[in-house]
Amino acid sequence: MVIADTPEGRHFVANPYFFQVDPTGQQLPYINEFDEVYINDNEVRILKIVNGEIDYKAQSLQLASAPILLENQEKGDYTVHLKPEITIGALGFNVTHEDPAKREVFGNIDFRRAMSIAINRSEMNEIGFFGQGTPRAYTGFSPLPAFADASMETYATEYDPAGANALLDGLGMADTDGDGIRELPNGDKLVLNLNFSTQGIAGQTVELAAQYWRDVGIASVVKEVTPDEYRSAQSSNKLDVSMWRKGQPLAIVLGNNELWVPPYENYFGNRNAMLWAEWIDSNGSAGEEPPAWAKQMMEDINVLQSAAAGSDAFNQAGARMVEHMTKELLFIGTVIAPAPMIHRNNLINFTETKTHSYEYYRTYPYRATQWWLDE
Numbered sequence: 001m002v003i004a005d006t007p008e009g010r011h012f013v014a015n016p017y018f019f020q021v022d023p024t025g026q027q028l029p030y031i032n033e034f035d036e037v038y039i040n041d042n043e044v045r046i047l048k049i050v051n052g053e054i055d056y057k058a059q060s061l062q063l064a065s066a067p068i069l070l071e072n073q074e075k076g077d078y079t080v081h082l083k084p085e086i087t088i089g090a091l092g093f094n095v096t097h098e099d100p101a102k103r104e105v106f107g108n109i110d111f112r113r114a115m116s117i118a119i120n121r122s123e124m125n126e127i128g129f130f131g132q133g134t135p136r137a138y139t140g141f142s143p144l145p146a147f148a149d150a151s152m153e154t155y156a157t158e159y160d161p162a163g164a165n166a167l168l169d170g171l172g173m174a175d176t177d178g179d180g181i182r183e184l185p186n187g188d189k190l191v192l193n194l195n196f197s198t199q200g201i202a203g204q205t206v207e208l209a210a211q212y213w214r215d216v217g218i219a220s221v222v223k224e225v226t227p228d229e230y231r232s233a234q235s236s237n238k239l240d241v242s243m244w245r246k247g248q249p250l251a252i253v254l255g256n257n258e259l260w261v262p263p264y265e266n267y268f269g270n271r272n273a274m275l276w277a278e279w280i281d282s283n284g285s286a287g288e289e290p291p292a293w294a295k296q297m298m299e300d301i302n303v304l305q306s307a308a309a310g311s312d313a314f315n316q317a318g319a320r321m322v323e324h325m326t327k328e329l330l331f332i333g334t335v336i337a338p339a340p341m342i343h344r345n346n347l348i349n350f351t352e353t354k355t356h357s358y359e360y361y362r363t364y365p366y367r368a369t370q371w372w373l374d375e
Contacts, residue, residue: 096275128204133337142247
């Protein structure tokens, strides 16, 4: 139970009426109190782990931090586990941007395709993920179910800066003043504001994407912000590009439609098309009407969740969902890679997890109520 909640963190105490007991009849959890400390600065977060001040950490740890964490395991008296991610870092151009000129461009599939094929994912994997990841499109599902076309995982992931430039030229996004930066078709300057939080995506992913986009004439400013700042801007339709990890296994999608209905995730995730969501919530009296493909995905998720698994209706609806989500590039996939998690060596009964993922509620399947600290 939370008994204190401040900007610095939360203090929990055990619920004396909690229903779980161990085989001997002892009340769980074994640990009676603990603190959740909010640390938004990644360098401070890593320093505290290395100094042995953290008992358990998974969320917000990125593969880029693995070398320093591994190097200091003995010093900090902790163990590092590298586990596969379910989600992938995804970049979503705001198709209902409050600026009409940006909305027109971001809403154009040729622009989104150009931005996808401008990314050198192989290089991003080597630089940002030590070659341990896999370049991949965002398909909505992770892993990709058997009913989907396997080629969707690599759709528009080829590195083709010449093709990206050609698409941007075709949109009328020219460099009119010779500074190497393209303007919007109406002549206005375009500088993408790339706000991100390390809780949601690796900084290297954002910085490299910005570099690749600059190489085809699209300028940007990269800024790390807190998770709360990011989520507030995203939900108020203020972002140019959403940047957060994204994707769910089929088992979760069968009971949760949020990745397939505008704005395509809850407040804490990677959202886009806020005005489409407003149109749906208001029954068409406000916001902006979604395109036909978005409406089809809404119909298909209802079919998928109600049809018998493996039936023709089930498989056809799922395949259409993947095709629309992938080919419309509402969210542009980058690289899916493992990520580190740590636990202090005096944390007993710690079960090594199978994945590094919020999608399975991290330690919930492993009964963290049975952890105890060896003092």
